[in-house]
Amino acid sequence: MARRDDDLYVIHIDPGGDRYLSAVRGVGVWPALFTSGIDDFDFAGGKLYGVTNTFPFSGRVVRIDPVSGWTHPASGPVLPPATAYGSIVLAGETLYGTARRRAGRSRTLRVARDGSEPVAGVSAGVPLSEPDSAGCPRAPAPPPPRPAPPPPPVAQVSTQERTEEKHGWSFTVLVLILGAGIAVRRLSR
Incomplete structure (x- = not known):
């Protein structure tokens, strides 16, 4: 005012x-x-x-x-x-x-x-000529601190992918065993 x-x-x-x-x-x-x-x-x-x-x-x-x-x-x-x-x-x-x-x-x-x-x-x-006490509005409160960002998600492999991977290795091992068996038979003849 x-x-x-x-x-x-x-x-x-x-x-x-x-x-x-x-x-x-x-x-x-x-x-x-x-x-x-x-x-x-x-x-x-x-x-x-x-x-x-x-x-x-x-x-x-x-x-x-x-x-x-x-x-x-x-x-x-x-x-x-x-x-x-x-x-x-x-x-x-x-x-x-x-x-x-x-x-x-x-x-x-x-x-x-x-x-x-x-x-x-x-x-x-001392005598004053124009004393004044100016009022100032209060500063707005600072915004609340931002919450910390959530940690990055841990990479998870689905069980479906793991099962398919196991099947792939099982098949590879089976082929190696069969191939080794055939090789041993040929050598023994």
Whole structure:
């Protein structure tokens, strides 16, 4: 998903598709009170979550329905004021977001989406202009290994062929015996 002004767009990300990196559909986000100031979001449970900074002197986690565009504050704590929040990442029920500039620094905060814990600082650094945490689809699982080819069949001679071979040798031996017998008789005369 990508946001431009008051619209969200679904971007086709399959490199093999004919519409790769093009917008396949869009939806307007509303009401504007909750949608302005959202610089990044992450997807969970069929909804998009981001942080808006339009609440007076504070930030607020908002939930966006990507089908209708309806946006509303999620239950949970209020975040400290900042110029904007980006780098939104969800990990289970915890949202991580980076305040671009708060008291001259960027600050990454941890927020329990259900409000069960207070907002906590995770790290701080130089002020950022456009922090982003791009999500990438998981790589498909590799195909299972191919089974080993079966061993080559053992050549077997049919019993019919063996019987015929035995008959052939038997006949040869019989001819030799008879021929030897005839030869012995002639010599003895």
